[in-house]
Amino acid sequence: GAGVSQSPSNKVTEKGKDVELRCDPISGHTALYWYRQRLGQGLEFLIYFQGNSAPDKSGLPSDRFSAERTGESVSTLTIQRTQQEDSAVYLCASSRQWGLNQPQHFGDGTRLSIL
Amino acid sequence: TQLLEQSPQFLSIQEGENLTVYCNSSSVFSSLQWYRQEPGEGPVLLVTVVTGGEVKKLKRLTFQFGDARKDSSLHITAAQTGDTGLYLCAGALTGGTYKYIFGTGTRLKVLA
Numbered sequence: 001g002a003g004v005s006q007s008p009s010n011k012v013t014e015k016g017k018d019v020e021l022r023c024d025p026i027s028g029h030t031a032l033y034w035y036r037q038r039l040g041q042g043l044e045f046l047i048y049f050q051g052n053s054a055p056d057k058s059g060l061p062s063d064r065f066s067a068e069r070t071g072e073s074v075s076t077l078t079i080q081r082t083q084q085e086d087s088a089v090y091l092c093a094s095s096r097q098w099g100l101n102q103p104q105h106f107g108d109g110t111r112l113s114i115l
Numbered sequence: 116t117q118l119l120e121q122s123p124q125f126l127s128i129q130e131g132e133n134l135t136v137y138c139n140s141s142s143v144f145s146s147l148q149w150y151r152q153e154p155g156e157g158p159v160l161l162v163t164v165v166t167g168g169e170v171k172k173l174k175r176l177t178f179q180f181g182d183a184r185k186d187s188s189l190h191i192t193a194a195q196t197g198d199t200g201l202y203l204c205a206g207a208l209t210g211g212t213y214k215y216i217f218g219t220g221t222r223l224k225v226l227a
Contacts, residue, residue, distance in 0.1 A: 004157070035217070042203055043217035056214050091157050101146045101165055101207060104215070106157025
């Protein structure tokens with residue numbers, strides 16, 4: 001597709017379950033970012049990838065959160081043993097190159113609700 | 116902890132009025148981006164400012180980057196209902212990391 005694609009668009013799950021969120025970046029984009037957005041708030045940086053390596057994981061809230069990327073394509077964000085405070089919209093963005101001043105192209109997010 | 120504070124948090128104005136949104140930090144950024152986000156969608160980039168003191172204009176929107184690269188403003192002239200949305204600033208950190216810190220957001224509603 002032409003844009004960043006995220007799936008699922010909505011996910012409702014019970015506390016304690018594991019969830020996997022998927023991001024398909026724009027083809028050819030080497031940089032990929034994950035953010036969390038709580039209701040009515042700004043974006044919280046989680047992790048970014050240059051190719052399939054993750055130089056900065058400092059934003060991951062706890063060891064229940066992990067992310068992987070296959071080559072320069074799809075990325076998955078996994079949350080284990082979900083808690084109610086994990087409820088948020090998880091946004092993925094990609095950029096043509098890694099580095100500063102690159103425009104980020106966002107997907108429409110996955111809305112995660114933990115019951 | 117790097118923080119980007121935006122003000123005001125909420126703004127409701129009549130169509131045709133002017134407004135300014137501010138983005139402030141104690142950190143220095145190599146560049147700053149402004150995004151607009153509509154409900155159910157991801158943010159969309161409006162502009163990137165790179166040089167301290169830089170001013171960029173995009174139709175009725177004027178963006179300014181502070182001289183010290185710690186703050187920025189977005190001014191909208193003659194607001195229209197289509198300007199309604201969540202405005203976010205994002206600063207690119209210096210010093211070996213390529214991550215962006217997003218501001219707290221300004222939710223703008225323009226009334227007809």
